[in-house]
Amino acid sequence: MKQNIPYQFGINDRLFKPFDVNEKNAKRLERLLKMKDAELITMICKHYISNFIPDPVQNENEYWIISCFPSTDRSPVRVSIWFPEVFNIAFARSYFGHTDDLQCMVFVHRDYFTDASLRKAERKVKGLFFYPGYHFVTGIDEQLAAFMPLGSYFPFVENENIYESIRAHNYELSLKGRTPFKKGHNYEFVRHLFR
Numbered sequence: 094m095k096q097n098i099p100y101q102f103g104i105n106d107r108l109f110k111p112f113d114v115n116e117k118n119a120k121r122l123e124r125l126l127k128m129k130d131a132e133l134i135t136m137i138c139k140h141y142i143s144n145f146i147p148d149p150v151q152n153e154n155e156y157w158i159i160s161c162f163p164s165t166d167r168s169p170v171r172v173s174i175w176f177p178e179v180f181n182i183a184f185a186r187s188y189f190g191h192t193d194d195l196q197c198m199v200f201v202h203r204d205y206f207t208d209a210s211l212r213k214a215e216r217k218v219k220g221l222f223f224y225p226g227y228h229f230v231t232g233i234d235e236q237l238a239a240f241m242p243l244g245s246y247f248p249f250v251e252n253e254n255i256y257e258s259i260r261a262h263n264y265e266l267s268l269k270g271r272t273p274f275k276k277g278h279n280y281e282f283v284r285h286l287f288r
């Protein structure tokens with residue numbers, strides 16, 4: 094049910110945690126930065142972390158992680174909260190597509206939408222489609238996956254309802270506990286984004 098949820102978002106004055114450089118993660122970041130869409134990927138990831146991760150500095154590698162080219166699916170970017178991924182940038186052929194173009198997957202909270210508002214969003218945002226059957230077993234029945242071309246991310250999140258639905262979904266997921274995937278977190282990538 095749609096409601097106001099007490100959360101803090103954004104990068105504040107608190108410092109990020111110190112870390113030991115991981116050569117494998119540094120190489121993955123270097124590979125990401127050589128991609129032709131690296132600048133747009135960087136802008137999108139910075140926006141997503143700042144706006145849609147609850148207390149991103151305090152909770153870094155506690156409740157959420159970001160990875161580059163993880164061994165499981167080789168997506169250029171994947172963000173997970175608790176257990177499942179909540180956001181990724183992947184090649185379209187990996188998820189319901191047939192090209193090597195990059196696309197974003199973003200989870201939203203279904204309670205924020207009517208069927209009509211979902212169809213309206215799909216008409217307004219180029220290449221956007223919602224896929225109800227794509228999910229991890231998270232216990233959030235209202236979870237809904239949205240897929241879009243990389244260039245459609247910012248028009249997608251301009252919609253206030255969509256913006257709030259992403260926050261609500263991620264906040265609810267963060268209440269489930271700490272992430273078990275700490276070794277997958279790419280500190281180097283986060284420091285690159287917010288240097």
